[in-house]
Amino acid sequence: MGAIQRSENATFFVDGPGGTGKTYLYCALLASLRRLGHIVLAIASSESNYNIAWGKIMIFGGDFRQVLPVIRKEFLLRVGDGNEDVIMDNMVKLLECMVIPWESEHSINLLIAKIFPDLEDHINDATYMVERAVVTPTNEDVDMLNEKIINMFPDLEETMYSFDSVEDNPRNLYQPEFLNSISLGGLPPHNLTLKRGAPIMLLRNIDPKLGLCNGTRLLCRGSYQNLIDAEILIGQFAGSRVFLPRIPLKSTDIAGLPFELTRKQFPMILSFSITINKSQGQTIPHVGIYLPDHVFSHGQLYVALSIGVSKSTTTILAMKMWSLNHEQMGGNCNIDVNM
Structure with a gap:
């Protein structure tokens, strides 16, 4: 200043x-x-x-700890720095009080129940929803968790279907069914299933002046054929009601497609679960961390752990035992969760 x-x-x-x-x-x-x-x-x-x-x-x-090591201090920073003590086979041992042991598919339901207790009693409860989420490394697991949790909602569901097209599509080489099947990070799904009271997250900057930015979390207050009624959950505009239309969204060059896909859809996804990368920079008091496979780096594990506010409100479910190679900071971050 x-x-x-x-x-x-x-x-x-x-x-x-x-x-x-x-x-x-x-x-x-x-x-x-x-x-x-x-x-x-x-x-x-x-x-x-x-x-x-x-x-x-x-x-x-x-925060350089999300990509490179900087400082040594308490447990969270030691993980971010790659300096946390290891046990046999270079395994980082997580705090026992944070971990749900993996036993079967039932463990996923236990994780959901831990983060979203008495879910059916908190439909349309904005405070309850904004304080909870399950984070995981991949979009595939995000979709699986969101589908599981939305099915627990008692309200009637409404599915919004996208309109997919390719500008240069001679002789209808790419059929609509094929375009509909494409799932890409950064694009909403072809079939977006919503229920009143479900949390959602924006995938594009719609109107930053009104708090509608990529990553903004909202609560669905109503869904219509061409309009979503939603309440902003975070930031200075929390509590504001907005109406969101379908918009055309294009795939990026890094998507690996031989064409540019245009998907006209509501620019949002369910946000009971979000990817670890998408959660970066947010604080979620009750956070679950679902690790069915390797996290991409020790920095990604650090981001996941830093979302919560305390070890007592952070719950981890991991399916495997992994090791962390401190000599390769860009490599997989591996964790011992056998308690």
């Missing part, structure tokens, strides 16, 4: 472990500076071109 008042050029970097308030700080800075009449832009670091004339004050922020 001093540099701004003195009109100095400066660069700052905000570093802090997960859950320590970085996002809160960013919001406070944005609000304070805009109130004073300054122009402030918040941009994701993944953007390659900003088209901004430089000579401005730049504030970068993040």
